Amino acid sequence: MISGVVVKHFLYCPAIVRITELGFEERVTDSMMEGEEVDKETVGNFLFGVLKAKELIRKPVYKYKDLVGSPDFVLGFSYYYSPLDVKYTNQVHMDHKAQVLFYAFIMEKLGFNVKQAILYYIPVKKLVKINYTNYEREYVERILRNIVKAKKGFLKVRQPVRKCANCGYFQFCKPKRVGNFYEREF
Numbered sequence: 001m002i003s004g005v006v007v008k009h010f011l012y013c014p015a016i017v018r019i020t021e022l023g024f025e026e027r028v029t030d031s032m033m034e035g036e037e038v039d040k041e042t043v044g045n046f047l048f049g050v051l052k053a054k055e056l057i058r059k060p061v062y063k064y065k066d067l068v069g070s071p072d073f074v075l076g077f078s079y080y081y082s083p084l085d086v087k088y089t090n091q092v093h094m095d096h097k098a099q100v101l102f103y104a105f106i107m108e109k110l111g112f113n114v115k116q117a118i119l120y121y122i123p124v125k126k127l128v129k130i131n132y133t134n135y136e137r138e139y140v141e142r143i144l145r146n147i148v149k150a151k152k153g154f155l156k157v158r159q160p161v162r163k164c165a166n167c168g169y170f171q172f173c174k175p176k177r178v179g180n181f182y183e184r185e186f
């Protein structure tokens with residue numbers, strides 16, 4: 001199965017895809033998750049009004065072949081739908097964009113008319129709309145092909161020291177320091 005979390009991990013470092021495939025997982029506490037869900041519900045209701053949506057679907061689970069995606073919300077408009085993910089960081093990251101575009105991709109496969117994907121950053125109250133066109137569709141397809149390869153291994157990664165130091169999978173990965181980088185082969 002490839003989920004939105006797998007897509008996010010891949011964008012951070014392909015090695016995480018291989019590490020989780022081997023059965024290692026980062027720990028997330030229940031209290032963290034409960035607090036986040038309350039904030040997300042407030043944001044979902046707020047954006048439903050501000051964006052003048054006609055429908056608000058909470059935490060749907062969409063499956064298509066071996067893909068599974070669960071955006072925080074889906075907003076329904078007059079003639080299209082948009083997946084919406086709520087984030088707790090100040091900055092827009094590429095992995096967030098890839099994740100929400102992945103949800104758009106699955107929804108389209110299931111017959112939804114998807115025109116854009118949406119991100120909302122709680123600390124800075126920032127709304128980001130990302131068009132979903134053929135370019136983004138091909139981008140997601142490319143990521144999915146590379147995730148399939150990463151899951152199988154035969155992978156060599158090289159990441160800056162700071163990135164590995166902030167990686168929740170460092171203890172499982174145990175990469176080798178080479179100058180200003182860490183390297184790891186699977």
Ligand code: SF4
Nearest residue numbers: 013015164167170173
């Ligand atoms: S510790 Fe570094 S090399 Fe290993 S998974 Fe994390 S980012 Fe990738």
